[in-house]
Amino acid sequence: MSDVAVVAGVSHQTVSRVLNDHPSVRPETRARVLDAIAALGYRRNLAARALVTRRTGSIGVITPGSALFGPTSTLVALERAARDAGRYVSVATLRSFGPDEVVPAVEHFLAQGVDGVVVVAPRTDTLAAVGSVRAPVPVVVISSAPEVDAGRSVSVDQAAGGEVATRHLLASGRRTVLHVAGPREWFDAQDRLRGWHAALTAAGVPVPPPVHAGWSAADGYEVGLRLVAEGLPDAVFAANDQLALGLLHAFRGAGVRVPDDVAVVGFDDEPGSAFAAPPLTTVRQGFDELGERAVAALVAALDGAPPGRELIAPELVVRGSAP
Structure with a gap:
């Protein structure tokens, strides 16, 4: 200098x-x-700076070792937001979220001298494991789980996304909406189902039993074949885009016209959704904003800000599958 x-x-x-x-x-x-x-x-000599400030400028991120669109997009957004803020990310991708993996991951980060930890916690077992850890640095959880209200959490408002998707389908004249739900142990799936149920109840229309599935297009395809055989609903809100794409494939193969015979809405706005046949109406999550808010919450915690919960509003993207 x-x-x-x-x-x-x-x-x-x-x-x-x-x-x-x-x-x-x-x-x-x-x-x-x-x-x-x-x-x-x-x-800059980061080691020398750390000795003076007692901060390394690094953030530990714990995330599921999953190729699913949501967790992967969240990790990418976190890394970009941290870099934009002049910070560095160290990542631990875990095969399972028991204490035998979470605790060593946190210890690993603490040995590196991280300033704080961000945990991507989409499942019930994730949150339970994180709750068992007492770290001497701030921890921000990316999860819609209500159990983290008292801590520091950031999330896209999944329930609001379920509501806006369902209200859109009802506004197009559909009598009711069937929900193809994601795995029960995922908080996002629970909240999207809750939003769907709230929208139908508020509209005073029948609430059909949800169909529980996985997250894959193959799961959606199997559900689609079953619906063709057992009777088509007016409209389907699928818990993610992969399920919706599987439904579209099954309907197309059976000669079902979308959206004339049945309208379909997905969730996530994956890059290929606009090129489905027909293009998929879906709910877009603001992953860039999610990453920025999580990093900002961690920096604020380092500066002494009190815990809090932040919810980010999702956005409906209207295309041909449910105009």
Whole structure:
């Protein structure tokens, strides 16, 4: 930093202000310092900074070892948001979420000197394992589970997504909406089902028994074949896009017209949803905002902010499967 100050013709303190993005530095001075940094190839000594600030700038992330769209998109958004905030991410992907895996993962992070931990907790067993850990650093949980209300949590409002999908189908003139639900142990599946049920109840229409399935397109295809054989509903709200795509495939093979005979809405807005046949109406989750809010909550916790819960509103994306 002293070398940069000499080349730029400024004080050591001015270089420090530029590096910390302080607003009091004039634009021309900032540009001169940045040019000197580039010319000298200067890099911060993070180890030295950690000794002074007692913070490493790193965040530990615990996430399921899953290729499912939601957890994967959440992890990508977290890493990007942390990098934008000048922080680094260390990741632990777990095969299971018992204490025998969660506790060593947290200990591993603490040995690295992380400033805090973010846990992606989509399932009941995940949250139970996290609840058994007492870490000396802030922990932010990404989960819609009500059990984390007293802690620090960030989540997309899954129940609101279920409601908006169901209300859209009812507004198009459908008598009621069948729900193809995700696995019972997933909080997102529980909340989407709850939102669907609330919307039907509020509208005063019949509430058909939900059909529970997995998360895959193959699961949706099997449900679709069963519906063709047993009788089609007016409309289907599927708990994720993969289930919805499986339904569309089964309906198309049986000569069922979507949306004329049955309307279909999914959840997630996966990249391929717009190219389904017909293009899939779905509920979009704001994963970028989710990552940004989680990192911001962790930084706020480091600065002494009290615990709290943040919910992010989802967005309905209307396409051909349910116009």
